[in-house]
Amino acid sequence: MALYAIGDLHLSYGGQKSMDRFGHAWVDHEARIRRNWIRKITAEDTVMILGDLSWAKTLEEAGPDFDYVLSLPGRKIMLRGNHDMFWNAKKTAKLQNAFGEQLLFLQNNYYEYVNVAGVRYALVGTKGYTWEGKDTLDHAEKLVERETERLRLSFDAAKEAGLTHFLCFLHYPPTNIYEKDSAFTRMAEAYGAEQVVYAHCHGTLRFHDSIRGMYHGIRYSLASADCLRMDPMLVME
Ligand SMILES: [Fe+2]
Numbered sequence: 001m002a003l004y005a006i007g008d009l010h011l012s013y014g015g016q017k018s019m020d021r022f023g024h025a026w027v028d029h030e031a032r033i034r035r036n037w038i039r040k041i042t043a044e045d046t047v048m049i050l051g052d053l054s055w056a057k058t059l060e061e062a063g064p065d066f067d068y069v070l071s072l073p074g075r076k077i078m079l080r081g082n083h084d085m086f087w088n089a090k091k092t093a094k095l096q097n098a099f100g101e102q103l104l105f106l107q108n109n110y111y112e113y114v115n116v117a118g119v120r121y122a123l124v125g126t127k128g129y130t131w132e133g134k135d136t137l138d139h140a141e142k143l144v145e146r147e148t149e150r151l152r153l154s155f156d157a158a159k160e161a162g163l164t165h166f167l168c169f170l171h172y173p174p175t176n177i178y179e180k181d182s183a184f185t186r187m188a189e190a191y192g193a194e195q196v197v198y199a200h201c202h203g204t205l206r207f208h209d210s211i212r213g214m215y216h217g218i219r220y221s222l223a224s225a226d227c228l229r230m231d232p233m234l235v236m237e
């Protein structure tokens with residue numbers, strides 16, 4: 001039994017948006033992810049899908065992308081990415097009802113993972129937000145506020161349930177390229193998270209946009225699909 005993560009699947013089975021234009025790293029990426037996933041992930045494993053699952057604008061259009069994900073083994077837990085337009089944040093409960101146990105949505109809640117040593121971990125997370133120069137600073141501040149509040153709800157839900165070990169997942173990197181710390185890193189530290197795993201940064205030029213490795217006692221990892229060479233990353237056994 002193990003816990004894996006991968007983000008930015010950027011599927012488009014219901015549309016025409018190929019990722020091949022992003023360079024050779026993305027050629028045939030859906031088949032490569034499937035091959036790597038099937039090779040090592042079993043029905044007993046858990047996979048965190050860290051957002052940007054689909055280019056689809058609607059749930060209907062995303063249907064074939066969900067079919068792809070549901071055909072893969074393991075318990076699958078999803079975060080929202082900035083491109084996941086099919087997922088209305090205010091209607092997450094409805095989305096969860098539509099999928100039942102087949103696919104779990106992480107938003108203002110948490111899921112549990114028991115590692116090989118029998119330690120109970122809370123899987124917490126939210127989309128996050130990183131300023132990339134596209135928003136005004138005022139607007140950016142509001143988005144950070146909203147996302148940190150969602151992350152707090154996720155941590156608190158786990159804490160109230162008596163869990164004391166946390167693994168934190170974000171779609172956006174925890175800091176922008178100018179920052180050393182952020183509201184997200186401070187919250188991860190305050191709750192005692194052991195790891196922060198994020199995605200969103202793709203293209204080799206962006207792989208070091210944020211923290212990677214140990215920082216203030218937390219292990220930070222980037223799990224965007226191209227950074228992982230389309231191979232889900234082992235987070236914990
Ligand atoms: Fe992405």
Ligand SMILES: [Fe+2]
Pocket residue numbers: 052081082083171200201
């Ligand atoms: Fe993204």
